[in-house]
Amino acid sequence: MQKIPHTYQTLYSELAQRSLDAAFTSEFNVNGRFITAEVRGRRYWYFDLPDDEGGKKRTYVGPVDDAQITKRVENFKDLKADIRERRKLVSTLVREAYLPRPEGKTGDIVQALAEAGFFRLRGVLVGTVAYQCYPAVLGVRLSSTSMVTGDADFAQFHSISVAVDDKMPPVLETLKAVDTTFREIPHQADGRFTTQFTSRSGYKVEFLTPNTGSDEYGGRPAPMPALGGASAQPLRFLDFLVHQPIRAVLLHGAGVPVNIPSAERFAIHKLIVASRRRTDNDGTAKSRKDRAQAATIMEAMIEQRQTADLADAFIEANDRGPAWKEAIRKSMDQIEDDTRVRILTALAGGIRKLERDPAEFGIGEAANITSG
Structure with missing residues (x-):
C-alpha cells in the first residue's frame, strides 16, 4: 500500500x-x-x-x-x-x-x-x-x-x-x-x-x-x-x-x-456482516465488497503498526459469543490465502501482546494458518 x-x-x-x-x-x-x-x-x-x-x-x-x-x-x-x-x-x-x-x-x-x-x-x-x-x-x-x-x-x-x-x-x-x-x-x-x-x-x-x-x-x-x-x-x-x-x-x-466508526471496528464488523449476507439478489456481491473492505483496512492498519488496536477489537468481537466467532471465521476463510496469512499472522502477534492465546480464536502458527 x-x-x-x-x-x-x-x-x-x-x-x-x-x-x-x-x-x-x-x-x-x-x-x-x-x-x-x-x-x-x-x-x-x-x-x-x-x-x-x-x-x-x-x-x-x-x-x-x-x-x-x-x-x-x-x-x-x-x-x-x-x-x-x-x-x-x-x-x-x-x-x-x-x-x-x-x-x-x-x-x-x-x-x-x-x-x-x-x-x-x-x-x-x-x-x-x-x-x-x-x-x-x-x-x-x-x-x-x-x-x-x-x-x-x-x-x-x-x-x-x-x-x-x-x-x-x-x-x-x-x-x-x-x-x-x-x-x-x-x-x-x-x-x-x-x-x-x-x-x-x-x-x-x-x-x-x-x-x-x-x-x-x-x-x-x-x-x-x-x-x-x-x-x-x-x-x-x-x-x-x-x-x-x-x-x-x-x-x-x-x-x-x-x-x-473506528477503523478496527469497521473492519471486524464487515467480516461479521459479510458472512451473514443473503445469497439472493446482490447479496453475494455485497459480501465480496464487505470482505474486500475489511481485508484492505486490516492490512492498512497492520502496515501502519496499529495491530494492537485491531487485535483488541478482534478479541472483543470473538468474546461476544459463538455466533460472532463463527461469522468472523467464515469470512476470514474466504479471503485470499496470501492476504489471510498476513492478517492472521499479525493478529496472532497482537493477541499475544494482549496476553491472550491465538489458539483461543482458531489462529495457529503462521505455517499452519493456510489450512484454516
Missing part, C-alpha cells in the same frame, strides 16, 4: 480541525450562551438562545467530558468561518494526494444532514461512505474499487436519541433540499414509520440503530426522537460498530465533519 506523504496528512489534520471549528461556530448564535446540565449522572453542554417571545430555545451540544467540544465552547467568540481556504485544502487533498471525494449527491446529502445536526446529536456515518474517509484517517491509499455506492447509511444509538433532549429538523425536508424527488418508504412491518428514503433515481438513505434485544425486534422500526421524524432499523452487531466512533472529514465542499 502507498502511504500518503506526511505533508498531506498534516493538511488533512488542519482541515479536520478547521472544519470542526467552523461547524461549531455556524450552529450557535453569538446572542446565546452555553450552560451545563446533568442527565442520568453525566454532564452535558447545552446552548440557550433567547426567542422573540421572551423564552429560550435549548440545543444539545455534547458531553462536558469531551475535551474538544469543551474547548470550542470556551473559545466560541474567537472562532471564524474560513470556507474559501478550506475548499482549497479539500481540492489539494483530492488533486495532489489522490484522496477520495464522494460522488456529488452523496456529499450533498451528508453535508445537509451534518448541517441539520445529525453528527452533533452523536449520529454516526456508516457503510461505504464512511469507508471513503479511512484513507486520510489511516494515512494510506486504499483501493477505489470498494468505494462505489448508491446509498448512504446513518446510525444512532436509541438511548442517545432519547437522552439528548434535542432533535433535527424534519429529515424529509432536509433531503428534499438536496433532491426534490426524495420520498419516504413506509416500513414493511409498520407503515406508520419510515427508516428509508429514496429519490427518483433510486438513491437510498437509511437510518439504523443497534438491536441489543431479542431477534424479534430486528424486524420492527425503532422510533428515534432526535431524528426529525425518521425511525431507524434495528440491526444485530451494530452496537459493536458504532461504539466510541471517531471524528473525520468527508472531502466534499469545504470539508464535512462527520463521526465514523
Whole structure:
C-alpha cells in the first residue's frame, strides 16, 4: 500500500480541525450562551438562545467530558468561518494526494444532514461512505474499487436519541433540499414509520440503530426522537460498530465533519456482516465488497503498526459469543490465502501482546494458518 506523504496528512489534520471549528461556530448564535446540565449522572453542554417571545430555545451540544467540544465552547467568540481556504485544502487533498471525494449527491446529502445536526446529536456515518474517509484517517491509499455506492447509511444509538433532549429538523425536508424527488418508504412491518428514503433515481438513505434485544425486534422500526421524524432499523452487531466512533472529514465542499466508526471496528464488523449476507439478489456481491473492505483496512492498519488496536477489537468481537466467532471465521476463510496469512499472522502477534492465546480464536502458527 502507498502511504500518503506526511505533508498531506498534516493538511488533512488542519482541515479536520478547521472544519470542526467552523461547524461549531455556524450552529450557535453569538446572542446565546452555553450552560451545563446533568442527565442520568453525566454532564452535558447545552446552548440557550433567547426567542422573540421572551423564552429560550435549548440545543444539545455534547458531553462536558469531551475535551474538544469543551474547548470550542470556551473559545466560541474567537472562532471564524474560513470556507474559501478550506475548499482549497479539500481540492489539494483530492488533486495532489489522490484522496477520495464522494460522488456529488452523496456529499450533498451528508453535508445537509451534518448541517441539520445529525453528527452533533452523536449520529454516526456508516457503510461505504464512511469507508471513503479511512484513507486520510489511516494515512494510506486504499483501493477505489470498494468505494462505489448508491446509498448512504446513518446510525444512532436509541438511548442517545432519547437522552439528548434535542432533535433535527424534519429529515424529509432536509433531503428534499438536496433532491426534490426524495420520498419516504413506509416500513414493511409498520407503515406508520419510515427508516428509508429514496429519490427518483433510486438513491437510498437509511437510518439504523443497534438491536441489543431479542431477534424479534430486528424486524420492527425503532422510533428515534432526535431524528426529525425518521425511525431507524434495528440491526444485530451494530452496537459493536458504532461504539466510541471517531471524528473525520468527508472531502466534499469545504470539508464535512462527520463521526465514523473506528477503523478496527469497521473492519471486524464487515467480516461479521459479510458472512451473514443473503445469497439472493446482490447479496453475494455485497459480501465480496464487505470482505474486500475489511481485508484492505486490516492490512492498512497492520502496515501502519496499529495491530494492537485491531487485535483488541478482534478479541472483543470473538468474546461476544459463538455466533460472532463463527461469522468472523467464515469470512476470514474466504479471503485470499496470501492476504489471510498476513492478517492472521499479525493478529496472532497482537493477541499475544494482549496476553491472550491465538489458539483461543482458531489462529495457529503462521505455517499452519493456510489450512484454516
